[in-house]
Amino acid sequence: MNQQKIPATVITGFLGAGKTTMIRNLLTNAGGKKIALIINEFGDLGVDGDVLKGCGADNCTEDDIIELTNGCICCTVADDFIPTMTKLLEREQRPDHIVIETSGLALPQPLVAAFNWPDIRTQVTVDGVITVVDSAAVAAGRFADDHDAVDARRAEDESLDHESPIEELFEDQLTCADLIVLNKTDLIDAAGLIRVRDEVASRTVRKPVMIESRNGEVSAGILLGLGIGTEDDVANRKSHHELEHEDGAPHDHDEFDSFVVELGPIADSIGFVEALKSIIAAHDVLRLKGFVDVSGKPMRLQIQAVGSRIDHYFDRAWGASEKRATRLVVIGLHEMDQDAVRAAIEALA
């Protein structure tokens, strides 16, 4: 095949760090580059795909946005990612650049390693791995776990071979980065930002470049065209899991759970959002997002909660043939009391 390899950028980062927001921005300032987007989300509600399809960029049409919904991309590489890439590469009109948004819970390492599969390696190269960081969450200590508590849990249950799953995942995503974007800098002050930089630097032995952003506003010229060829270096970026299980024991996401709550129309949207805030705090929900059918309003209300912070805005009108509904995806640690969270949300309708 006499074609240049297509560059592919992998965008990773913990739940709610701002990956979709950054990609939305990227699509609008990527110049004439035709971009194909592969999106993977944890939870059965395609919120990210919906948000990105709604941005109407000519260089990335709805057809160019592919959602992988069969679980976290790092665990479904062979069944999901490789066939998707193969199909994409068979298209008559090949993209200039491929952007892959991993789920917030994915380990980027297995995905990068997949670029060494024979059929893929000859046609595509990893331009770079970009890890988006929620600076406010780092500043609030979200990823710095109470090691005594973790040790106590491990003492009770010897089968626990992990440190805190959130902390570990955060480090794995940093370890794989070629570029780290410290996002949400609007939510912290200058001194906080210095501490965040120090903490992020201390979590990875490699020293990738760090840049700062608000609302994922980083120019396409910085994000695309890193030219790293990360697949050649994946052996130097092993995740905790790979280091602990050199024998290839399968990785899973048992520590996290997600479920969808469906409700009818909501009369008092402000009261609803306030009540969600209390439920999130009471049950330590990590991420909640979706759309609300507000009674009497022609527009759809989008909800985006990351930890205790909740954003909500009317994002677009409901379509004429679209079924109006309130649908929210909730993500938390496995020990989150799903039944209680579901019941509390359902009681709000």
Ligand SMILES: Nc1nc2c(ncn2[C@@H]2O[C@H](COP(=O)(O)OP(=O)(O)OP(=O)(O)O)[C@@H](O)[C@H]2O)c(=O)[nH]1
């Ligand atoms: N204040 C502030 N909010 C931001 C910033 N970037 C993103 N957000 C908000 O953070 C929330 C989550 O952003 P997303 O872009 O959906 O995050 P994500 O990483 O794609 O989330 P998952 O795919 O669920 O892991 C949304 O409400 C965004 O509007 C920022 O720089 N500052």
